[in-house]
Amino acid sequence: MLSLWLTGTLAQAVQTGEIFKFRPEPADGDEMVWYLIDWGDGTLTPTSHGLAKFSPDISKVWRARGSYKIEPKSITLSGKIIPLKGTKLSVTGSDLEASSMIPAEQFVQNSPDSSPASGRAPESTDRPYIAQSIGLNFEKIHAIDTLVLKKDADIPFPDSFGVEFSTDGGKVWNDVPSATYNHFPDPGEKEVRIPLNGLAANAVRVTSYKPPEISDEQYALRLGCLRAEGPEELLFEMDTDAQTAADWNNMWLVFGTAKNEVLHYFVGYPWPTDRPDEGGLMMIGSTIWAQWNSMKISWLDESAAKKYFENVVNNYPQDEHGLMGVSPGGFLHLDHSKHYVTPAIFICGISHWYLMHREKDFLQTRDKQSGVTLLEKMRKAMHYQLEDMEGKSGVMTVQDPQHDGTAKGTSGNYWDGWRFGYKSAYENTLFYQSLDWMARLEASLGNAGKAEEYLALRAKVKEQFNEVFWNEKTGRFTGCIAKDGTSQDYGFTFVNLEAVAAGIATPEHEKKIFEWLNGDRIVSGDTSTEADIYHFKVAPRANTLAAEAVNPSFWDDWTMKVGPGTVGEYGTQIQNGGHIFYVSYYDLMSRLKTLGTADAMKRMQVILEEFHKDQLRRKPGNASGSTHLEGILREFPESGLVPLFFVTGIMGIEPDTEGLRIAPALPSGWRFAGVREYWFAGKKYSIRAERELINPAVNGDQVKVPADGSWLLKKDGTIVPCK
Secondary structure, eight states: OOEEEEOSSSOEEEETTSEEEEOOOOOOSSSEEEEEEEOSSSEEEEEEEEETTOOOOEEEEOOSOEEEEEEEEEEETTOOEEEOOOEEEEEESOOOOOOOBOOEEEEEESSTTSOOBSSSSOOOBSOTTOOEEEEEEEEEEEEEEEEEEEOOSSSOOOSEEEEEEESSSSSSOEEEEEEEEESOOOOTTSEEEEEEEEEEEEEEEEEESSOOEEETTEEOOOOSEEEEEOOSOOSEEESSOHHHHHHHHHHHIIIIIOTTSOOTTSSSOSSOOOTTSOOOOSOOOSGGGHHHHHHHHTTSOOHHHHHHHHHHHTTOOBOSSSOBOSBTTBSSBTTTBOOTTHHHHHHHHHHHHHHHHOOHHHHTOBOTTTOOBHHHHHHHHHHIIIIITOGGGTSOOOOOGGGOSSTTSOOOSSOTTBOOOSEEHHHHHHHHHHHHHHHHHHHHTTOHHHHHHHHHHHHHHHHHHHHHSEETTTTEEOSEEOTTSOEEOSOBHHHHHHHHHHTOSOHHHHHHHHHHHTTSSOOTTOSSOGGGGGTTSSSOOSBSSOGGGSSSOSBOTTSOOOSTTSTTOTTSBTTBBSEETTHHHHHHHHHHHHTOHHHHHHHHHHHHHHHHHHTTOOOOOOTTSOOTTEEOSSSOGGGGHHHHHIIIIISOEEEETTEEEEOOOOOTTOSEEEEEEEEETTEEEEEEEETTOOSOEEETTEEEEESSSOEEEOTTSOEEEOO
């Protein structure tokens, strides 16, 4: 569909069937607000809440021609209703059929924990604050785009309610964060159409914790209509049980697109939402997230997010040598230290983005400050790694004396609680990846010779990496080799898993690493061993040897102390015995690569079972009051990499030099798997792998490939076997 935007107040014309986006003027003020759009056609769309100085984009597909007056208003969390400037709209074209309604059986509950009963309304009660629910059961899992409510003809509409859903027929219910409303104005005879953005569910309900007063001191929830609209097909299609498919899709909705999250800026960027509303996030604009951002959003139909990405990456500063800053704001991370991984991440992220979109003009966009093009910045960043950091020797080295990898050094990468520096395994893994991505980019631009140079160096880097960073005593990669020659090995699970996923580890070392992580081999002296390594179930502990176990410690205490009774004590801090969820993506990809699909899916099933309990809305505190124990929500948009494993792992989709590589790795019991909407080189595709298919086929935007083999979808839409 075409998309049209309208933010002004002039009358405009659109066609039926187009995705029309309207952005009301911000309400302004200091309160949190939500917006209610009266489209003038008998329908209302409410939004999630956010900061009053911002406003969201609201989408609508017009199905009937005519002239309409759009009237927005904002509702503060204290109940003040503020009319906002509206606009007129002329809709032309042919009338379209109504949206597809999902067949459902309605039920009521006199409290959310009571047994469902048939009927259209809960019983009345003389208690005004007893929660009541009206819901729908579906025969199967559906992708719910919209929940439609109408007021009862004789009873007040609830002014306080929320939408909840279930993927197991009502055993476990979860809130939809964006669909919770207070001070909802009387809609009259108009339909209230609540966006749910493809939420996967087989049951949904509206719950009010303060039902309306229907007569003298009698209270009950009443609705004149409750229905759901949306397709049966989910974004991620998989031949498995319905609950697994639904939970996997919803994990992407929470941590991938963040469409149903409460976002204070009304978008999943540029910065996280504060408590108590913190949840999933789409991306962060820092250089450190450039590769993850591209992996998450480059294949989506998200024009505003993509524009943000392209604007922000072209504003990352670069010094005269080629080192990239950590963000558009400068070179120091939180005013503390430089990050010497930025050149590699920048190269990986921009290369991935270009190979997904194939727009050469993007590489020629110029930095607003320096006037240098993106491609020039990438080549300069690579030169910096090769020359200034001596990467051409096979081992990239941080020469900054403040980042010497000793207990006196300063942290210098994403894992900023640790003093990574000098010869760092984490940095060298990313360097190894950047050589691959730069080779793909240069080859796609016709520079085959330069690409071959990078690929040849990769072989040397891999050899050196396994020689320099492998700790024979512990049977795993060390974090770094300090300038004084000491080896900093704290059992960094993220270092080892990212190295295996990148393909830089040898098969022998991969085997040893998983013997350690799976608990088959105990490393003498480790604080955490065997099953305790996966104490948090959804991800391994960040490190298996406590930071405080070694003196002097490799821990950088610029943010907190570690040790017994401290805020950073082992097992109570995300980087010291806690976990950051994104690491599970590299765990899954590593297992897929080395141990096979079945082993990876066994790990994914554990994650899905945990997600099913609470949508992973976990932010527990420790005895010191810190909530940095599990890194899942808020400033961790990389949590979305875990459900992305379906796309990059199970479907094996990744951009390559000459096109989009599709190399499925379906579980043995699956007959098919697919991504219903995937954008590549400016075109939308539906990509599906089928077990019984012999030859690949492209029919319009439908791409089908055999479950075995590796295939290349070219920019022109043709598909061939990978070389």
